[in-house]
Amino acid sequence: MTDTITRYVPDQLTRSDLLFALLSGLVGVAGSYAVAGYTRQFVVAPIDALVVRATPGPVVAFMIENVGEQGHLLHIALSFAIAVGVLAGTATVGLLVARRTERPVAGVLFAGLLAWGIVAAITLEPLLALGGGLPVALFTAVGAAPAATPGHDPSRRRALVSGASALGFVAVAAGFGRLVSGGSGSAAESGGEDGEVDEEVATLMTEAEDNSLDIEGDVPGLVSTFEEFYNVDIAEFDPDLSAEDWSLTFTGEVGEEREINFEDLHEMPTERRFVTLRCVGEDLNGHKLDTAVWTGTPIEPLLEEVDPGGECGCAMVRAEDDYFVQFPVEALEDGFLAWGMNGQSLPQSHGYPVRVLIPGHWGETNVKWLSEIELLEEEMDGYWEERGWHGTGPVNTVAKLWSDTTLENGNMELAGHAYAGTRGIERVEVSTNGGNTWTDAELSEPLPGEDVWRQWRHEFEPDESHDVVVRAIDGEGALQPQEESGSFPSGASGWVSKTVNPMDSMGESA
Ligand SMILES: Nc1nc2c(c(=O)[nH]1)N[C@H]1C(S)=C(S)[C@@H](COP(=O)(O)O)O[C@H]1N2
Ligand SMILES: [Mo]
Numbered sequence: 001m002t003d004t005i006t007r008y009v010p011d012q013l014t015r016s017d018l019l020f021a022l023l024s025g026l027v028g029v030a031g032s033y034a035v036a037g038y039t040r041q042f043v044v045a046p047i048d049a050l051v052v053r054a055t056p057g058p059v060v061a062f063m064i065e066n067v068g069e070q071g072h073l074l075h076i077a078l079s080f081a082i083a084v085g086v087l088a089g090t091a092t093v094g095l096l097v098a099r100r101t102e103r104p105v106a107g108v109l110f111a112g113l114l115a116w117g118i119v120a121a122i123t124l125e126p127l128l129a130l131g132g133g134l135p136v137a138l139f140t141a142v143g144a145a146p147a148a149t150p151g152h153d154p155s156r157r158r159a160l161v162s163g164a165s166a167l168g169f170v171a172v173a174a175g176f177g178r179l180v181s182g183g184s185g186s187a188a189e190s191g192g193e194d195g196e197v198d199e200e201v202a203t204l205m206t207e208a209e210d211n212s213l214d215i216e217g218d219v220p221g222l223v224s225t226f227e228e229f230y231n232v233d234i235a236e237f238d239p240d241l242s243a244e245d246w247s248l249t250f251t252g253e254v255g256e257e258r259e260i261n262f263e264d265l266h267e268m269p270t271e272r273r274f275v276t277l278r279c280v281g282e283d284l285n286g287h288k289l290d291t292a293v294w295t296g297t298p299i300e301p302l303l304e305e306v307d308p309g310g311e312c313g314c315a316m317v318r319a320e321d322d323y324f325v326q327f328p329v330e331a332l333e334d335g336f337l338a339w340g341m342n343g344q345s346l347p348q349s350h351g352y353p354v355r356v357l358i359p360g361h362w363g364e365t366n367v368k369w370l371s372e373i374e375l376l377e378e379e380m381d382g383y384w385e386e387r388g389w390h391g392t393g394p395v396n397t398v399a400k401l402w403s404d405t406t407l408e409n410g411n412m413e414l415a416g417h418a419y420a421g422t423r424g425i426e427r428v429e430v431s432t433n434g435g436n437t438w439t440d441a442e443l444s445e446p447l448p449g450e451d452v453w454r455q456w457r458h459e460f461e462p463d464e465s466h467d468v469v470v471r472a473i474d475g476e477g478a479l480q481p482q483e484e485s486g487s488f489p490s491g492a493s494g495w496v497s498k499t500v501n502p503m504d505s506m507g508e509s510a
Helices: 015-036 044-054 057-067 070-101 104-123 130-144 155-183 199-211 262-267 300-306 329-333
Strands: 247-252 258-261 271-278 289-298 314-319 324-328 336-341 355-357 370-375 403-406 412-419 425-431 454-460 466-474 496-500
Touching: 015 044, 015 070, 015 104, 015 130, 015 155, 044 070, 044 104, 057 070, 070 104, 070 130, 104 130, 130 155, 199 271, 199 289, 247 300, 258 262, 258 300, 262 336, 271 336, 271 355, 300 329, 314 329, 324 329, 412 425, 412 466, 412 496, 425 454
Parallel strands: 247 370
Antiparallel strands: 247 258, 271 289, 289 336, 314 324, 314 370, 336 355, 403 412, 412 454, 425 466, 466 496
C-alpha cells in the first residue's frame, strides 16, 4: 500500500514532449491558416517572402529554366516547414519551462505568448495571430499536463489521442481557412466580377475576335482570358491591397515629390490599349506570352509634372511585394498605368489595383501592385538583375509553334502567335523541310496598338513526317535570329522547330 501518489514530473524533455511540440507547431500553422486563409496574413506568407529573397540568384535561374512552376512548390514547402518548426520551438521552450519550474501553467502561457508574439511580429496582425498562438498554447497544455502515476507512463496513449485530435484540428482549420480566403471578397475575386465591360473595351474585344484566325488546333485567341493569362510573381502570396488605400509616390531626383491616389488617377485621361506581355524567363516555345485589353492612363504627363532629374536618366519602380526594377526614364515615358484588364478591374494576381505597362520591354518591367517611382542619380540593379538576368530591355522576336493538327481533309495545320514588341510583326515564314524552303504563313490582321502580337496559320499537304521550322520577320524587316540560346540571362533565342507526323494527328508542339 502506498500512502500517497507522487506525481511524476520529469525535468528533462522526453520524446513524447518533442512529439507534442511538433503537434503544437502543426496546429499553430493550421490555426493561423484558419483565421487568415491563404493570404499575406497567414504565418507562412512572410516566411515565404524571406525564403524567396534569400535564395541565391543562380538557384532561382536554374529553377525557372529547369523546374518551372513547380519551383514554387519547393519554396512554399520549405516555408511551411520553417513555420511549423518555429512554432514547435515555442512549444518546446514552453514545455521546458513547465518542467523546470514544475508549473505547467507557466509553461503553457510562455509557449502561447511566444507563439502569438512571433506570428504577430512577422504578419503584423496581432489579432489574427491569436489563431496561431491559441492552438500552440492548447497543445502545449496537453503535453505539459503532469502524468498521474510513476512507472506507468500514459504518454503514449495521450500522444495517440492528441495526435488524432491535432489532425482533426488541422483538417477543420484547413476547411475553415479555405472558406476565409475564398469568401473574403478581396481583390482576388474582383477581376471579372465587378460588372459591365465598358463600350470601348467591348468594341476592342470584338475586333480581336473578328481578327482571330480560324484555327482548328488549340491556340489561344488574340485576347487572353484571366484564366489563360500567364502569371509570374516573386512571392507565393500576392499583396492584398485596396483601391482606397492605394497611392503612388514619385521620389528621389525629382523637382517636386508627388503622391497620387486612385481617384487622382481616374481623373486623368483614360485610354484602352492592347498590350502583349512576355516573360524573359520563358522557353523559346513557352507560353509566358499573353495579350489583354488594358484600361489606364499614360505615365508621361505625371512624369512631366514631377520634373525628373538625376544623372542616369533612369528610374527604380517599386511595388508592395518589395519587387523593384530599374530601367530608363525614356522607356517609362512610353508607359501606361493600368487599373483595368479586359474591361474588369485588375485581378489581384495581375497587380490590383494598379500596374505598370511598358511597351515592348520584357515582362519584368511591367510592375504590379505599383507603389513608388524613384528617379535615380545612378543605375542600380533591380530584383531580377541582382539575380543575374538582363530582362529590362526590348523583347526578342519570336514565332511560336503552338499547334500542329491533322485536319479532316488530310491536310496539316500549323499555328501559333508571333511577337516582336514595338517593332511589330511583318511576316511569319514556315518551312516544312527543315529550312530548305520557306513559305509565308497566313497572318491575323494587326490590332490597333504599338505592342501587340499576331496569330499565324499555315496549312499544307503532308507526305510522311516533316521537319517544321518557323521564324518571324519584324516590322523593321529584321529576321528572327537563328542562333539558339536558353532564356537565361537575356531571353531565349533561335527558331522553333518540330518534327510533325500526320499519322499522330493529336501531336502537340514541343
Ligand atoms: N510587383 C511585381 N511586379 C511584377 C512581378 C512581380 O513578381 N512583382 N513579376 C514581373 C514579371 S517577371 C513578369 S513576366 C510580369 C508578369 O505579369 P503577369 O503575372 O500579370 O502576367 O510581371 C512583372 N511584374
Ligand atoms: Mo518575367
